[in-house]
Amino acid sequence: MTTWANPSGSGTPTRGGGDYDLLLDLAGQRTRAGLEEALRAAVRDGRLAPGTRLPSSRVLARDLGLARNTVADAYGQLVAEGWLTARQGSGTTVAPRPAVPAHRTAQHTPEAPRCGPAELAPHHSGLPYVLWPGSPDLGSFPRTGWLRAARRALTAAPNEAFGYADPRGRPELRAALADYLARVRGVRTDPEHLVVCTGYTQGVGLLARALHARGARRAAYESVGLPDVPTVLRAAGLDARPLPVDADGARVAELGGDVAAVLLTPAHQFPLGVSLSPARRTAVVAWARSTGGIVLEDDYDGEFRYDRQPVAALQALAPDHVVYAGTASKSLAPALRLAWLAVPPHLLDAVVREKRIADHQSAVLDQLTLAEFLRSGAYDRHVRRMRSRYRARRDRVVEVLRGCAPGVAVSGIAAGLHAVVELPADAGPADAVVGRAHRLGLSVPGLTAFGASPTRPPALVVGYGTPPDHAFTHALSLLCTALRDAS
Numbered sequence: 413m414t415t416w417a418n419p420s421g422s423g424t425p426t427r428g429g430g431d432y433d434l435l436l437d438l439a440g441q442r443t444r445a446g447l448e449e450a451l452r453a454a455v456r457d458g459r460l461a462p463g464t465r466l467p468s469s470r471v472l473a474r475d476l477g478l479a480r481n482t483v484a485d486a487y488g489q490l491v492a493e494g495w496l497t498a499r500q501g502s503g504t505t506v507a508p509r510p511a512v513p514a515h516r517t518a519q520h521t522p523e524a525p526r527c528g529p530a531e532l533a534p535h536h537s538g539l540p541y542v543l544w545p546g547s548p549d550l551g552s553f554p555r556t557g558w559l560r561a562a563r564r565a566l567t568a569a570p571n572e573a574f575g576y577a578d579p580r581g582r583p584e585l586r587a588a589l590a591d592y593l594a595r596v597r598g599v600r601t602d603p604e605h606l607v608v609c610t611g612y613t614q615g616v617g618l619l620a621r622a623l624h625a626r627g628a629r630r631a632a633y634e635s636v637g638l639p640d641v642p643t644v645l646r647a648a649g650l651d652a653r654p655l656p657v658d659a660d661g662a663r664v665a666e667l668g669g670d671v672a673a674v675l676l677t678p679a680h681q682f683p684l685g686v687s688l689s690p691a692r693r694t695a696v697v698a699w700a701r702s703t704g705g706i707v708l709e710d711d712y713d714g715e716f717r718y719d720r721q722p723v724a725a726l727q728a729l730a731p732d733h734v735v736y737a738g739t740a741s742k743s744l745a746p747a748l749r750l751a752w753l754a755v756p757p758h759l760l761d762a763v764v765r766e767k768r769i770a771d772h773q774s775a776v777l778d779q780l781t782l783a784e785f786l787r788s789g790a791y792d793r794h795v796r797r798m799r800s801r802y803r804a805r806r807d808r809v810v811e812v813l814r815g816c817a818p819g820v821a822v823s824g825i826a827a828g829l830h831a832v833v834e835l836p837a838d839a840g841p842a843d844a845v846v847g848r849a850h851r852l853g854l855s856v857p858g859l860t861a862f863g864a865s866p867t868r869p870p871a872l873v874v875g876y877g878t879p880p881d882h883a884f885t886h887a888l889s890l891l892c893t894a895l896r897d898a899s
């Protein structure tokens with residue numbers, strides 16, 4: 413449904429005092445989500461230019477026949493995502509934003525040299541109880557649904573699916589992903605610009621080598637983060653530079669013009685759990701635009717946000733400068749080794765070339781199964797079920813720690829599968845708690861395991877995805893014992 417919101421009520425569009433006309437296509441969805449999408453579309457299409465003032469929430473609500481809170485909440489969400497800006501006294505305006513060139517279809521080019529394998533950091537120590545971040549509940553893998561999807565996919569697969577094929581991955585999966593990513597994460601791409609890869613980790617290597625082959629020499633990564641990332645960047649021949657992270661996410665103002673790419677976890681910083689602030693989302697897009705730099709957006713747990721609407725992918729603000737990366741490692745299982753990159757047109761050939769050199773293509777049968785799993789709605793159902801389970805686990809972590817260790821501060825819990833547990837100021841180093849937990853049979857990391865400087869307040873990173881249900885309560889009680897003993 414297209415709504416012509418004319419706030420004057422007289423049939424004559426007027427301007428001033430927050431009364432603005434606005435043509436919005438609500439596409440039949442008279443909901444907050446429908447309004448948000450209509451506003452995003454209007455900004456994206458250029459119908460709402462940067463700097464345009466929007467009607468006040470009161471006026472727009474009246475014109476659209478929506479509750480005022482619905483409009484105010486939609487505005488708030490789009491401010492958080494960087495589409496709009498809100499300033500006291502001057503209302504809500506469209507945020508400054510780079511122009512987005514149209515996508516084009518891939519043309520593949522010849523190979524280039526690459527480096528050898530990276531030495532990767534171990535994930536954890538194999539004790540009976542594990543509260544490490546980074547893994548979903550492996551016992552909840554949807555075995556029956558996956559089997560059903562695999563049977564259907566295999567039955568329907570054409571013979572050519574069993575041969576050597578497009579390094580970008582199966583067209584069925586790329587089509588299903590393009591639809592899913594647009595619907596759920598606001599990603600702006602199409603099947604032609606998706607590259608299925610063997611986990612995010614391979615995706616980092618592909619992009620790093622593609623950039624290096626084009627003359628890039630330096631990449632920045634979040635100074636507190638996934639330990640493998642700088643290793644993979646260096647293996648690709650890049651100078652990897654840490655970028656400090658604070659409560660607003662990565663300090664993107666410290667990116668220099670000599671940096672070719674920056675790797676970020678905007679929705680839910682890993683492992684600190686903060687999201688990249690609206691101002692920094694805008695700033696990093698401006699940086700990319702002015703320097704020609706590339707942002708690699710690691711949306712590793714974008715599906716698991718608990719307390720409010722997810723912040724849409726940064727990629728939607730600048731599809732020509734942001735490579736969006738998603739993975740099945742949190743939503744389904746790391747063992748699938750299935751991830752995907754949405755690649756800007758000008759980088760596609762280079763990334764596809766690296767994928768072909770790396771392994772020609774990711775394993776096809778699981779790609780076909782995932783395509784069927786997505787298409788049938790089983791993926792959405794699984795994610796929704798897991799979201800409510802993880803949310804319950806998160807609440808349990810908070811409740812148990814409040815009871816047994818009231819001096820700790822738990823943060824980073826709005827999303828994802830882990831929490832940051834900051835120890836009281838007088839508690840001493842987190843290593844004492846980690847060591848004590850280890851002796852009790854519980855593996856739980858300190859923040860320093862993710863590159864945090866020892867000068868940061870001591871903290872643990874507690875993953876709550878991993879333990880099977882029957883072991884979860886005991887794992888938490890071991891954590892409590894370790895916290896108590898260490899203090």
Ligand SMILES: Cc1ncc(COP(=O)(O)O)c(C=O)c1O
Binds near residue numbers: 610611677712741746
């Ligand atoms: C921050 C972050 N990004 C991405 C991933 C997923 O990596 P992969 O797709 O290679 O399993 C992980 C897994 O631990 C992670 O912690």
